[in-house]
Amino acid sequence: MRGGCEMCSRWVDDEHLRIEEFEHSYAILNRDQFFPGYSFLVAKKHLSELFHLDCTERAGFIEEVNRLALALNEVFSPLKINYELLGNMTPHMHWHIIPRLNGDPLWPRPVWSEPHPEKILHQTEYDARITLIKKVLR
Numbered sequence: 443m444r445g446g447c448e449m450c451s452r453w454v455d456d457e458h459l460r461i462e463e464f465e466h467s468y469a470i471l472n473r474d475q476f477f478p479g480y481s482f483l484v485a486k487k488h489l490s491e492l493f494h495l496d497c498t499e500r501a502g503f504i505e506e507v508n509r510l511a512l513a514l515n516e517v518f519s520p521l522k523i524n525y526e527l528l529g530n531m532t533p534h535m536h537w538h539i540i541p542r543l544n545g546d547p548l549w550p551r552p553v554w555s556e557p558h559p560e561k562i563l564h565q566t567e568y569d570a571r572i573t574l575i576k577k578v579l580r
Contacts, residue, residue, distance in 0.1 A: 449484050449534035459568060461575050464506040466499055469579075471572055476561040477540050477553060479518040479571065483510055485535040492527065492535065507537055513578040514541050517571070521546075524553060 453460065453468045461469035461481060472480040483506060489495070495503060511523045520541035527537050540553055548555055563571075 447488060447532070447534050449532055449536050450488050452482070452484050452536075458565060459572070461510070461572050462579050464509070466495075466503040467506050469506075469510050469575075471568060471575075472538075473562065474560040475563050475568075475571075476558050477546065478543060479514045479520070479541040479575075480553075481510060481514060481539050481575075483507055483537040483539060487535075489535050490529050490533040494535075507539065509579060510575075511539050513575050514539060516578045517574045518543060521549070526553075 448455075452470060453463070456470055456473070459471045459473060461471055463469075464483075466486055468482075468484045468486065470482045470484060472482060474480065485495075485503065487495075492500060492503075507525065511525070514520070515523060518541040520543050522542045524540040524542055525537060526540070527535070529535060538553075542549060542553075548558065
């Protein structure tokens with residue numbers, strides 16, 4: 443599915459935020475960097491639930507979640523990594539992988555606990571973060 447699903451086209455639409463293409467997913471830096479390193483892992487297939495993947499695909503997808511989280515951990519040295527698999531508003535399986543850093547103004551509450559201003563970076567700042575993450579992934 444492409445038409446109408448923002449996640450199906452995210453890899454193309456957010457080309458400037460691409461981190462890595464994996465076998466089952468795409469890793470993309472979130473445009474809003476209020477939480478530094480906040481990234482998405484978007485399923486290549488249009489599906490809404492983890493159980494829609496067969497066992498092999500599911501294991502591969504979870505390993506990709508782990509690889510991205512491990513890279514974010516190394517680059518940003520967070521207190522904790524938050525993992526969210528919601529899909530209530532966009533029913534295309536995508537993980538929110540969010541490093542929670544020391545000095546995080548919402549710590550220890552969930553990132554959704556209260557509104558916060560978007561933090562949009564200059565493209566050179568996105569590029570620098572993406573380069574660091576890619577270096578660790580490889």
